[in-house]
Amino acid sequence: MGNEVTVRSDVASKLRGETRYVADIHLPGELYGGVVRSPHAHARIVKVDVEKARAIPGVQAVLTADDVPGGAYGPTQFKDWNILAKDRVLFVGDEVVAVAATSEAALRAALAAVEVTYELLPAVLQPEEALAPGAPVVHDEQPDNRPMHVQLERGDVDAAFAKAHIIRGGRYTTNRIYQGHLEPIGVLANWSEEEGLTIWAPSHIPYRARETYAAAFGLPEDKVRIVVPPIGGSFGAKYVLKAHVIAAALAMAAKQPVRMVFDRYEDMLTAHPRVPLTIDIRIAADAEGRFLGKDVVVWGDAGARVYWSPNVMATACTRPDSLYHFGAVRAEGHLCYTNHSPTTCMRGFGNAEMLFAVESVIDEIADGLGIDPVEIRLRNIVRRGEVTIHGYQLDSCELEACLRQAAELSGWARRQALPPNRGLGVALGNHVSGYRGIDSRFEGSTAVARLRDDGRVEIETGEIDLGQGMSATYAAIAARVLEISVDSVIVKSGDTARYPFGIGTLASRSTVMGGNAVKLAAEQLRQQLTVFAQGEYGADVELIGGVVQSGGAAHSLAEVAARYRSRYAGDTLEVRASYRPETDFPGKDFYGNPSPAYPFAAHVAEVEVDPETGRVRVVGYWAVHDAGVVLNRTAAIGQVVGGVAQGIGWATMEDLVVAEGQVKNLSLLDYRMPGASDIPPVSVSFVEVPDPHGPFGAKSVGEVAIDPAPAAVANAIANAIGARGRHLPLSPERVWRLLHAEEEQR
């Protein structure tokens, strides 16, 4: 299992409907797993009665907190997870009882037969309220409800604001975005005394999943195996999940495989959406529009447990400071527990959120000074060779070229003469290509390269393809090093028991981290293959076009592989290489160079606003990216357009509405995501200058694709209607109210 396929045939299987996602995989004797969840945002569990459920024919396991290990664990350094709720439930959807049964009907009957008595407790539902004295405490271990508090100042911010010619800012809020993966969350788990746990979990950080689940059950890591089936979309949703843990607990109890596949309702009810942020921001500039200082205070709603919200908060507080020269910067970040479903990361990871605020304020400064928005950005952006205020070392940066090209392609000059209710907006973005702070212990990636008996080359990696084209990119890298056809390279990943360790596909790390490891491994394989062939055929061997040439004779790689086996007792020629970047761990002061390479982008959006309804249509979009040298053009364009489409949805229509802790729009009809008619043709271009640290000069593109998008759309709307929307999404109602000068609702 795992993604064990040739690069070409794995994509062909997707087109032929042959790809087996987790819901398509079955094990003999598998049971249906399900969960009884809290209907309350915050309550004391008075009594759990499972006797009736246990008596239902076909029910093989019913678990309460008393039946599972009770130790706290978690995927980050914040250990606040349980397996099942013991004394209190902390959010609507919190897991109280787990059931496994031989049929779906028996499962449903058992779930309905569980009786839980609750005593309601006051809930805390807003981050700022969570910090107020006397607020309900979500976790006793964290009485201030604030698991993370960022305080950061570089330069003298007060002095910078004191000498400012202009200051603009205000309160901006970003919304609760559902990742919108088309494949609902699902898992299949099995247990045996000999093998331990095997979990078929669509997770793109399976090694962190293994570590977390081993800790949950007190097992050594080699007793937990994560097999990663093809993933039907994640965008941040499928990291490390309680559903996996609960399915595993049921499989251990029932001693039978357990499958648990959510329907869309349960997927949305238990969703861990984008961390909603409240941002108070001020930016100061001089009379020429040069920035002097930036000051932000951010409140983040972590929900009731920590997933990746601290990383999102840290990114929001720092990342845009390496896009512009702000002079002096100050950030205070309050990450707050609330009685909401835990929030986590989505593509863009805090940076896109903060850029929405930053880019909006920059446009307000430009307006205030009568400077063109493109021009004011040109006066303040970072450039190649610089070290930014937080220590990012920009060894490649074509941001200026991106911005100039985006202005040119979009016909920015016509902004002065647009018809009424039309607007053009520009926004910039930056990101990382792997982030040293994701794991405090190490960074990098390992790849294995192997010459197969059939003469093809097999690459193993610990990183995960989500459909973004990682495997094809790795195949292209290995093929280029070995001078063989890309179809002769097979990329394997997605099984913690078989493939090298990988930190996983997050922080836009796969191209640079995994790609560099693949390049190193392929280079070493080529070198060892050459040395071996010299011994076999003579000193003049050359590897050209997939064959070994020597003295006028050509030897296929299959022949070389066979010779190697005969010389080495049947063994296979294989090498293993690790890429270890020279980056800095961003400690408490968030200073250092955390990534080998930084991608950049400039986006321009054109919108048309219907003044009668407030509905916004994005009618044009231009995205110019510095992703270094592009290794897989079709995939890179797909990443950019996909990111832009998600950004358009985010900015104009998407919002997971929560009232009293309960999500109100629990279906894909009520939570509206962009359809084909919502996305205009997107012009995508690349400014290709090699980065010295990326494989063949490549940098990342996955997340920087969405970073500027909400801001570009928001700036275009402001340009169209002459009023600034500060709260996402800029829904028809909000835009209509702005147009009609009423108080913007929040």
Place this chain on the structure above:
Amino acid sequence: MREVAGSERRSPAGDGQGPKANATGPWAEHLGPGATVIRFEINGAPQSVCAPPTRRLVDILREDLDLTGTKVGCDIGRCGACTVLMDGQPVNACLVMAYQAAGASVLTIEGLASAREGTEAVAGSLWLHPIQRAFLDAGGFQCGYCTPGMILASKALLDEHPQPTEEQVREALAGNLCRCTGYAGVWRAIELAAAWMGRSAP
């Protein structure tokens, strides 16, 4: 082989479905009450299943016939991941009940590569329909989960409008969500397939 005319399949359950076989015995619990034999054609071959008349077509395809290329995304007919062609028309298989499919000819993604329009080889022994090939070349998919439905929606479009207008493409894709591609690759794939199939048309 069609046992029942297409026009009859929308008549009430039990009409035109051949011999009724109310399930009893050990299978009754699995099949549910009132299970009957339902005959239809799947990917060109006759097929009969024993199912309650209200069993969803998507469950029949995925669970009874192991045709898992048809995906479940939203369960309410919005996302289009379960799109199949029923008598040539795109339907959400999560909204079609067994009795409605009785007598129909259903095309799923598994049947597309062997459909009659002509095939093209890629990846060694794997064969693709020109629309599938166009999705490959144009970057019309990433994670692949919406892809079978998207491809079948595209087939229905191109069957009806071999050279579709922009408006017709927009309309045809209105029922299919994709979270990965932003639709640009899907759009290009349809244009490409239209060009290829237009060239090879008699």
